Amino acid sequence: xHCKIVATLGPASLDYEVMKAMxxxxxxxxxxxxxxxxxxxxxxxxxxxxxxxxxxxxxxxxMADLCGPKVRIGEVExxxxxxxxxxxxxxxxxxHKESGPVPYxxxxxxALLHGLQVGMPVNLSDGMLQFRVSRVLRENxxxxxxxxxxxxxxxHKGISFPGKSLSIKALTEKDRKDVxxxxxxxxxxxxxxxxxxASDVAELQELIREQGAWIPVIAKLERQNAxxxxxxxxxxxxGVMVARGDLGLECPLSSLPIIQKRILRACRHAQxxxxxxxxxxxxxxxxxxxxxxxxxxxxxxxxxxxxxxxLSEETAVGNHPVEAVRYMNDIARDAEAYYLERLGxxxxxxxxxxxxxxxxxxxxxxxxxxxxxxxxxxxxxxTTARLVSSRRPARPIYALTTDDRVxxxxxxxxxxxxxxxxxxxxxxMARATAFVQEFSEVQPGENVVITSGQKTxxxxxxxxxxxxxxxx
Numbered sequence: 001x002h003c004k005i006v007a008t009l010g011p012a013s014l015d016y017e018v019m020k021a022m023x024x025x026x027x028x029x030x031x032x033x034x035x036x037x038x039x040x041x042x043x044x045x046x047x048x049x050x051x052x053x054x055x056x057x058x059x060x061x062x063m064a065d066l067c068g069p070k071v072r073i074g075e076v077e078x079x080x081x082x083x084x085x086x087x088x089x090x091x092x093x094x095x096h097k098e099s100g101p102v103p104y105x106x107x108x109x110x111a112l113l114h115g116l117q118v119g120m121p122v123n124l125s126d127g128m129l130q131f132r133v134s135r136v137l138r139e140n141x142x143x144x145x146x147x148x149x150x151x152x153x154x155x156h157k158g159i160s161f162p163g164k165s166l167s168i169k170a171l172t173e174k175d176r177k178d179v180x181x182x183x184x185x186x187x188x189x190x191x192x193x194x195x196x197x198a199s200d201v202a203e204l205q206e207l208i209r210e211q212g213a214w215i216p217v218i219a220k221l222e223r224q225n226a227x228x229x230x231x232x233x234x235x236x237x238x239g240v241m242v243a244r245g246d247l248g249l250e251c252p253l254s255s256l257p258i259i260q261k262r263i264l265r266a267c268r269h270a271q272x273x274x275x276x277x278x279x280x281x282x283x284x285x286x287x288x289x290x291x292x293x294x295x296x297x298x299x300x301x302x303x304x305x306x307x308x309x310x311l312s313e314e315t316a317v318g319n320h321p322v323e324a325v326r327y328m329n330d331i332a333r334d335a336e337a338y339y340l341e342r343l344g345x346x347x348x349x350x351x352x353x354x355x356x357x358x359x360x361x362x363x364x365x366x367x368x369x370x371x372x373x374x375x376x377x378x379x380x381x382x383t384t385a386r387l388v389s390s391r392r393p394a395r396p397i398y399a400l401t402t403d404d405r406v407x408x409x410x411x412x413x414x415x416x417x418x419x420x421x422x423x424x425x426x427x428x429m430a431r432a433t434a435f436v437q438e439f440s441e442v443q444p445g446e447n448v449v450i451t452s453g454q455k456t457x458x459x460x461x462x463x464x465x466x467x468x469x470x471x472x
Contacts (some may be wrong), residue, residue, distance in 0.1 A: 003335075005022075006309070009045050020055075034182070039046050039178060041216060059408050062186070066179070068193025068220075071109060073155070073157055079154045083151055087147045090143070091105045091122065092110070092143065112142070115165075117133060121162045123162065124203050131145035133145060155350045179211075188405070189412070201236045201237045215405060216239060217239075221235040224247075234270040237272065241276075269390070275310050280301070284320050290327050305414055319328055346393050362467060370469050374395050375448070377398070384453070386413055392414070398416075398435070402420070402421055407419075436470055450469075
């Protein structure tokens with residue numbers, strides 16, 4: 001399978017045999033949700049992940065998903081409160097709460113109100129209740145909202161301000177503590193919640209460097225601002241997550257499918273992996289099989305070019321965690337077969353001065369023409385593997401590296417099977433040919449296409465500069 005599966009661990013799946021079954025059905029990345037726990041809670045999970053790696057001889061990636069700033073309202077008097085279309089509520093800090101006939105909704109982070117103006121949308125109850133600002137009672141402090149639809153409002157629900165830049169950092173003090181402790185227990189990647197701009201990613205990367213470490217940072221796209229700043233975010237982040245739950249509160253639901261397609265296309269052009277998440281097989285939290293619409297949703301994400309598809313509640317708290325992974329695996333295999341059939345041949349690079357991308361394209365074309373068993377690349381940082389993957393070859397990509405960190409980072413990348421090689425052999429080509437000779441999946445007489453790098457006298461930095469057809 002070319003697309004990777006991300007499974008969220010929770011009460012339903014924090015069991016060795018359950019995790020093992022999920023890996024056997026295609027899970028390569030386990031998501032640890034730090035919104036509901038800390039690093040100490042996940043120590044047993046990390047131990048099981050490493051034990052599974054050893055037993056199954058497969059690199060597995062543990063990704064910490066940070067909580068980020070919780071944008072929620074406070075206590076609602078009379079909760080659950082009936083709200084009628086055309087009705088009004090007041091929104092402001094708790095200390096400015098006013099008694100009267102109009103319900104007052106307090107905000108845990110009052111700074112979010114700065115710059116709010118008449119006509120701006122405000123969504124409550126995870127988007128189920130939609131309001132517009134009808135009056136400014138005290139600028140930047142208290143506002144009157146008019147309901148655009150009816151429903152019930154309960155305490156501590158999420159609130160969103162579609163299209164408004166929020167004056168809060170993505171990385172909270174809790175997140176900082178969680179990152180430091182997560183690195184101590186051996187986490188392999190971290191997902192940053194509520195990213196708005198590239199500086200949010202840079203701040204987390206700096207924190208990781210301060211701990212003397214490097215792990216990939218996945219930027220979660222949950223804000224319209226993040227979509228608007230996508231190119232700058234992709235330039236810094238190691239990958240992105242299309243977090244459709246919160247993103248669907250920030251933009252019209254009708255535009256969400258197209259936003260997803262645009263993000264995935266931009267990620268492939270930037271050679272950065274993309275995860276599609278939220279409600280992919282949600283009905284399987286309680287049901288043993290998914291709905292037809294859910295099957296189509298997963299398939300469409302893969303046809304759009306997703307590197308990974310993610311399960312959240314389905315594996316964390318659902319009644320059928322292994323079955324959910326199995327269905328996702330089955331859907332992915334069928335979707336990939338059609339995707340590659342429709343593609344026909346590797347993606348041609350757009351017109352640009354990028355020898356590495358053209359070299360990767362040439363390797364994929366050569367593998368097709370030579371009917372190679374696979375593509376093999378030596379990738380010190382993972383860049384070569386991502387370049388080859390971005391061309392979407394039909395053949396598997398075996399990415400060789402001497403670095404454990406790069407090994408597990410490559411689990412996010414479409415079509416890539418990362419393998420750890422020993423550094424005793426000096427040249428990349430020597431390591432690649434030695435791997436092929438020992439690799440049981442390639443039979444004598446079969447060939448592979450190898451890409452590697454070897455410095456030349458005039459080359460300042462090591463980069464891929466060789467393609468070779470190697471027959472075993």
